[in-house]
Amino acid sequence: MNPFLELGIRHEVVNAITELGFEKPSEIQEKAIPVLLTGNDDFVGLAQTGTGKTAAFGLPLLEQLDFSQKHPQALVLCPTRELCLQIAKDLEKYAKYIDNVNVVAVYGGANISDQLRQIRRGVQIVVATPGRMLDIIGRKAIDFSQVNYVVLDEADEMLNMGFQEDINNILSETPDTKKTWLFSATMPAEVRRIAKNYMTDPVEMTVGTKNTGNANIEHNYYLIRAKDKYAAFKRIVDSNPDIFGIVFCRTKIETQEIAEALIKDGYNADSLHGDLSQQQRDKVMKRYRDRNLQLLIATDVAARGIDVNNVTHVINFSLPDEIENYTHRSGRTARAGKTGISISLVNIKEQSKIRHLEKVIGKSFERKEVPQGSAVVEKQLLTIVDKVQNVEINEDQINQFLPAIMEGFESLSKEDIVKRFASLEFNRFLEYYKDAPDLNIDARDNGRGDRDFDRGERRDRTGSKGFTRLFMNLGSVDEFNRGEILGYICNTTKISGKSIGKIDLKGVFTFFEVQDADVDKVIQGFKGVDFNGRNVRIEVSGEGGSSDRGNRSRSGGGERSGRSRFGNSGGGDRRSGGERRERERSGGGGFRDFSGKRRESKSKY
Ligand code: ADP
Ligand code: MG
Numbered sequence: 001m002n003p004f005l006e007l008g009i010r011h012e013v014v015n016a017i018t019e020l021g022f023e024k025p026s027e028i029q030e031k032a033i034p035v036l037l038t039g040n041d042d043f044v045g046l047a048q049t050g051t052g053k054t055a056a057f058g059l060p061l062l063e064q065l066d067f068s069q070k071h072p073q074a075l076v077l078c079p080t081r082e083l084c085l086q087i088a089k090d091l092e093k094y095a096k097y098i099d100n101v102n103v104v105a106v107y108g109g110a111n112i113s114d115q116l117r118q119i120r121r122g123v124q125i126v127v128a129t130p131g132r133m134l135d136i137i138g139r140k141a142i143d144f145s146q147v148n149y150v151v152l153d154e155a156d157e158m159l160n161m162g163f164q165e166d167i168n169n170i171l172s173e174t175p176d177t178k179k180t181w182l183f184s185a186t187m188p189a190e191v192r193r194i195a196k197n198y199m200t201d202p203v204e205m206t207v208g209t210k211n212t213g214n215a216n217i218e219h220n221y222y223l224i225r226a227k228d229k230y231a232a233f234k235r236i237v238d239s240n241p242d243i244f245g246i247v248f249c250r251t252k253i254e255t256q257e258i259a260e261a262l263i264k265d266g267y268n269a270d271s272l273h274g275d276l277s278q279q280q281r282d283k284v285m286k287r288y289r290d291r292n293l294q295l296l297i298a299t300d301v302a303a304r305g306i307d308v309n310n311v312t313h314v315i316n317f318s319l320p321d322e323i324e325n326y327t328h329r330s331g332r333t334a335r336a337g338k339t340g341i342s343i344s345l346v347n348i349k350e351q352s353k354i355r356h357l358e359k360v361i362g363k364s365f366e367r368k369e370v371p372q373g374s375a376v377v378e379k380q381l382l383t384i385v386d387k388v389q390n391v392e393i394n395e396d397q398i399n400q401f402l403p404a405i406m407e408g409f410e411s412l413s414k415e416d417i418v419k420r421f422a423s424l425e426f427n428r429f430l431e432y433y434k435d436a437p438d439l440n441i442d443a444r445d446n447g448r449g450d451r452d453f454d455r456g457e458r459r460d461r462t463g464s465k466g467f468t469r470l471f472m473n474l475g476s477v478d479e480f481n482r483g484e485i486l487g488y489i490c491n492t493t494k495i496s497g498k499s500i501g502k503i504d505l506k507g508v509f510t511f512f513e514v515q516d517a518d519v520d521k522v523i524q525g526f527k528g529v530d531f532n533g534r535n536v537r538i539e540v541s542g543e544g545g546s547s548d549r550g551n552r553s554r555s556g557g558g559e560r561s562g563r564s565r566f567g568n569s570g571g572g573d574r575r576s577g578g579e580r581r582e583r584e585r586s587g588g589g590g591f592r593d594f595s596g597k598r599r600e601s602k603s604k605y
Contacts, residue, residue, distance in 0.1 A: 012097035026052035031205040036060035042199035043181040047207035049331025070122030076151040081107040083305035088127040108132040109278030130166035144173040152182040159190040216334035219365045221344040239371040241383040245313035259297040269295035316344040373436025467501040467513035469541040493525030
């Protein structure tokens with residue numbers, strides 16, 4: 001017999017969840033369902049994320065309600081709009097074969113009149129975020145006097161988000177006789193208090209250790225300089241070509257900046273945060289769910305509770321201020337019995353946080369090395385080899401062209417073809433990682449590495465061997481970043497990016513190095529060129545000349561590429577060629593803001 005049937009779930013629901021792939025109850029479901037089916041008790045369910053809490057309360061709810069009636073009988077409160085929609089959808093899926101089930105999702109940011117209309121039409125289950133729910137209660141548009149069950153989902157997060165008072169007010173609209181079911185991944189004192197104040201002798205069920213993350217998650221961290229964060233992040237992504245990840249940032253601005261930088265660099269990424277309209281958020285989520293997005297860059301609040309299958313990596317671009325959020329973040333991966341990796345990018349000063357996290361979640365973190373450029377390239381190449389081996393060949397279609405293709409390749413050996421083919425796909429990519437520096441630092445390094453780097457930068461002031469340093473009267477105030485100015489120079493003068501060395505972008509001017517042989521070409525190329533009504537002036541810098549430094553690695557790497565497989569090569573390519581260069585070695589360039597400045601906070605670390 002189906003184990004859900006044995007627990008007391010009706011056939012119709014069992015059929016629906018079987019279609020969803022639920023074969024047997026998860027641990028929290030096994031523990032919660034029998035208690036909740038009695039309908040006699042308040043309940044506290046503590047379980048890590050991804051353990052199936054929605055069905056743990058959702059399935060019993062469907063058994064308790066009278067769907068021949070059309071008034072609200074159950075209210076589910078949850079912290080975010082995304083979660084609200086998700087729970088409502090999940091409940092509808094479980095109820096697919098029950099007639100007359102009406103679920104409404106009530107959340108801010110969406111048209112309230114639609115929600116009011118649905119409520120008027122008659123609903124048995126209301127899934128809501130607290131703010132919008134209060135709004136609707138305030139309009140006297142809903143009657144909660146016959147609500148028998150209230151579910152507080154992700155209770156810890158609702159309290160974190162300051163919904164305590166809203167929850168009080170909403171609960172006061174419901175009858176004293178109702179049962180309250182509280183679900184949470186963690187049990188901080190605030191949640192304990194809610195349980196104490198609003199519940200009567202709740203039955204408490206815990207799955208796993210409190211505050212502990214999912215056992216299927218591997219926790220890794222990378223020790224890097226703050227200013228190398230973005231570059232290191234890209235390497236990690238590049239060395240995981242099949243990554244399907246959520247990247248957590250601390251602020252909305254950081255979220256947006258990272259997403260924009262990634263998009264510019266040709267990655268398939270987008271951001272999710274509270275400043276987006278509901279429509280925008282839904283769109284991003286849909287793209288991510290449909291796997292049309294590879295990297296979702298999100299704030300804690302926006303991505304809270306999100307349930308997307310097969311997320312391979314959670315990346316803490318910045319560690320969360322609240323330790324509990326680490327558990328919530330990492331819980332976006334390794335859902336439904338899958339495995340996943342949670343990655344943290346930390347600098348020397350943040351190492352102690354990792355030790356603290358290890359203590360709190362009771363797991364050890366493994367330090368990983370940021371892959372070297374060559375390893376990333378190899379990984380990418382092998383992935384393409386793999387793809388070539390597994391590509392499906394449409395014999396019918398290809399056969400007609402085969403003779404011509406064969407003829408074209410006649411003079412080439414197999415080895416030649418392979419080399420050329422790989423170069424076609426990877427030249428630019430190879431170029432980008434050529435001479436890519438080691439981004440790892442010594443755990444005991446007290447920022448010494450950073451000082452070395454500064455010295456290196458300064459030493460570069462006097463033009464490198466074989467290069468001449470030029471002055472140009474355009475700079476960051478003209479809204480150029482280094483990549484853009486590189487592109488601008490190349491486009492204007494038609495010299496190759498390879499000819500350009502170090503670029504020193506200042507406010508109203510820029511110094512850049514050009515290979516000695518191309519100096520004239522640059523000066524000539526800018527003759528009479530006008531930028532926004534200003535004459536562009538190029539001069540050989542006074543400090544010019546060759547330094548004694550030998551083969552210094554050029555700062556302007558090749559154009560970023562290798563990501564075309566992930567789409568976006570259209571949109572991402574719209575800017576000038578040089579744009580993608582440089583980021584890695586620019587020592588921050590436009591990315592300073594991502595790293596430094598730790599927000600003053602009431603950190604719990
Ligand atoms: P939580 O709320 O505990 O974080 P969810 O309720 O969102 O977890 O469930 C996580 C995932 O596991 C969902 O994709 C859900 O469909 C799936 N799931 C839940 N219960 C089962 C089950 N019994 N068998 C298989 N998959 C399940
Ligand atoms: Mg949940």
